[in-house]
Amino acid sequence: MTPTDRGDSASGEHRRRPLLGLVLNADRVIRSFMDETLQEFSLPTPEYTCLVIIRNYGPMSSAELARRVFVTPQAMGYIIASVEQRGLVVRHPDPSHGRKLLARLTPDGVALVDACVDRLKEVEQRFLGALNPREQRYFIEMFTACVDHLNAQRNEA
Amino acid sequence: MTPTDRGDSASGEHRRRPLLGLVLNADRVIRSFMDETLQEFSLPTPEYTCLVIIRNYGPMSSAELARRVFVTPQAMGYIIASVEQRGLVVRHPDPSHGRKLLARLTPDGVALVDACVDRLKEVEQRFLGALNPREQRYFIEMFTACVDHLNAQRNEA
DNA sequence: CCAATTTCAGTTTAACTGATATTA
DNA sequence: CTAATATCAGTTTAACTGAAATTG
Numbered sequence: 001m002t003p004t005d006r007g008d009s010a011s012g013e014h015r016r017r018p019l020l021g022l023v024l025n026a027d028r029v030i031r032s033f034m035d036e037t038l039q040e041f042s043l044p045t046p047e048y049t050c051l052v053i054i055r056n057y058g059p060m061s062s063a064e065l066a067r068r069v070f071v072t073p074q075a076m077g078y079i080i081a082s083v084e085q086r087g088l089v090v091r092h093p094d095p096s097h098g099r100k101l102l103a104r105l106t107p108d109g110v111a112l113v114d115a116c117v118d119r120l121k122e123v124e125q126r127f128l129g130a131l132n133p134r135e136q137r138y139f140i141e142m143f144t145a146c147v148d149h150l151n152a153q154r155n156e157a
Numbered sequence: 158m159t160p161t162d163r164g165d166s167a168s169g170e171h172r173r174r175p176l177l178g179l180v181l182n183a184d185r186v187i188r189s190f191m192d193e194t195l196q197e198f199s200l201p202t203p204e205y206t207c208l209v210i211i212r213n214y215g216p217m218s219s220a221e222l223a224r225r226v227f228v229t230p231q232a233m234g235y236i237i238a239s240v241e242q243r244g245l246v247v248r249h250p251d252p253s254h255g256r257k258l259l260a261r262l263t264p265d266g267v268a269l270v271d272a273c274v275d276r277l278k279e280v281e282q283r284f285l286g287a288l289n290p291r292e293q294r295y296f297i298e299m300f301t302a303c304v305d306h307l308n309a310q311r312n313e314a
Numbered sequence: 315c316c317a318a319t320t321t322c323a324g325t326t327t328a329a330c331t332g333a334t335a336t337t338a
Numbered sequence: 339c340t341a342a343t344a345t346c347a348g349t350t351t352a353a354c355t356g357a358a359a360t361t362g
Contacts, residue, residue: 017213017301018209018274018277018281019281019284019285019297019300020187020191020277020280020281020284021206021209021210021213022297022300022301022304023180023183023184023187023284023300024184024187024188024202024206025226025304025308026180026184026300026303026304026307027180027181027183027184028226028227028228029227029304029307029308029311030177030180030181030307031181032227032311033307033311034177044351044352045181046351046352046353049178049181052175052178053178056174056178061318061319061320062319062320063318063319063320069182069185070185070186070189071185071352071353071354072353072354072355073318073319073320073321074320074321074322074353074354074355074356075352075353075354077319077320077321077322078352078353079352081321097318097319097361097362098317098318098319098360098361098362099318099319099320099359099360099361099362100318100319100320100361101319101320117175120175120177123177124175124176124177126306126307126310127176127177127180127303127304127306127307128176128303129306130299130302130303130305130306131299131302131303135299138295138299139296139299139300139303140176140179142287142288142292142295142296143176143179143180143183143296143300144174144179145287145288146183146284146285146287146288146296147179147182147183147186147284148287149283149284149286149287150183150186150187150190150283150284151182151186153283154186154189154190201327201328203327203328203329218342218343218344219343219344220342220343220344228328228329228330229329229330229331230342230343230344230345231329231330231331231344231345231346232328232329232330234344234345234346235328235329236328238345253338254337254338254342254343255336255337255338255341255342255343256335256336256337256338256342256343256344257337257342257343257344258343258344
């Protein structure tokens, strides 16, 4: 590609792709696979995301969940209400705090999210399949570090 | 965490996070940074995505763009119409194909997308900042391989 | 009173499905 | 006729903003 090109390079040839584009692309493809897979469980992806966070980090309030996934408390309110109505979580007041309602997975909720995680391992392997096991571990380690690093900066503000 | 836990592990302690959750989380945080940054250019992220793909791969039709980012042709139709109306791309019939309209960046379009890519490098570094330069190169290389691998599978179907 | 959380109500973005027209 | 593309029209998902109620 010449220094004066105008974005009309020949087919096949292209510039180094920006990382952010890669993440956006990865998200879109992975989302389409996930939506498809989770549909078997009649579970929308935003609800799965909420459940798997509680599974990984323990009971928390709707407001805390909202901060973790960077949506408004109102948006998370709808998501948590939906999984509560379905009996996947229960909410009880946190005695040590104000109005806070701690959402905890029910046995049904744990069973469902674990089944989903298990089923999604296939999708995960379709993504990681390009790498050998050693590379996979290293890749996940680096990815985790980057996400944590970015999360930390967002939460500073 | 015990084998009989019910997702109520103590604070700080948690299971290994699923990769797909990492990607979703990364997408959400990066999207919030990108939306914010691109707002300086009054450019919605889906429109930026469309422009940067043409920048990287050369002129292409709306239908080709749609396949590349996994949205319906209709959805991409609105996006391309918007950037066309703004004078960032022009479309001309492809003589060698049917109804196809090839979208090509205008000089304004090239200037805008390059300015965005440059500005977004800061966001990129906030993400990659957790890694040293050597790790960054390796990470992007592995990420590219994974995304290409998954894209290839999606396009098989 | 204040700050955090929850929730009601309406709005917007950005995708979707269905149907139709055009052209090699 | 078929297949790909483009586009008109309406729908849905999943976020958003604004405002109000609750509680330590």
